[in-house]
């Protein structure tokens with residue numbers, strides 16, 4: 329019988345898998361048939377999620393890594409390849425929100441940490457992932473940008489710059505490796521329930537209501553809604569799609 333699961337038989341590597349969209353991706357990708365390799369810094373979270381996935385019958389493992397460190401990113405990708413013999417799919421999702429502050433008052437340290445995690449982190453992972461996929465004859469990559477990679481949102485300049493850079497890296501990699509069987513796309517989530525948004529909403533009363541008012545569908549996304557789109561982009565069911573940035577945003581950037 330044909331296996332209709334989107335990621336049946338694939339080996340998928342997920343960064344930022346300890347919470348939010350990355351943890352949802354771990355659940356969705358394994359439900360869709362992938363063997364998943366999870367990474368993040370918080371080992372207790374990764375261990376518990378891996379336990380839950382295995383209990384549900386999935387093939388899951390984890391490796392602790394800080395994506396801001398190139399050697400960690402290389403080690404994490406190597407772990408996935410050593411364990412499964414190849415890498416078919418990667419979701420570069422790890423990221424931080426940073427402060428919500430007007431640009432001229434923003435701390436330089438915020439710029440540094442946001443760029444290090446959200447841009448250099450993607451860069452650090454992309455390179456060993458692409459090398460592994462070239463060795464294996466191809467693969468698919470999805471980077472997690474944001475609606476802030478497509479349009480302006482207020483008081484988040486480093487985050488906005490970082491997420492635009494993720495779009496740039498996505499397009500560059502898609503263009504360079506299209507003829508070598510590697511597709512690279514990005515998702516651009518709108519406001520999504522996670523630790524980042526809990527922190528932003530907690531520190532900025534009224535922000536959640538404001539975002540809902542600005543979103544045609546008038547609500548926050550569940551992390552699984554982003555993960556479902558990433559799963560499809562990573563699957564063989566989007567074969568002619570590369571270099572795309574797909575908004576998953578309840579209509580936010582369409583306005």
Ligand code: NDP
Pocket residue numbers: 343344345346347348349350367368369370371373393394395396421422423424425445449472473474475516517518519520521522523524525551
């Ligand atoms: P969470 O805070 O819930 O998840 C962020 C994840 O990134 C965690 O697993 C965290 O794990 C990991 N992470 C952060 N820094 C590092 C690091 N240096 N090394 C390794 N892992 C790291 O937030 P979200 O799920 O919302 O965020 C996921 C992605 O989605 C981010 O790139 C974010 O910018 C993007 N996004 C989110 C939106 C939203 O509204 N929530 C909207 C648009 C985009 P740990 O701390 O264990 O290392």
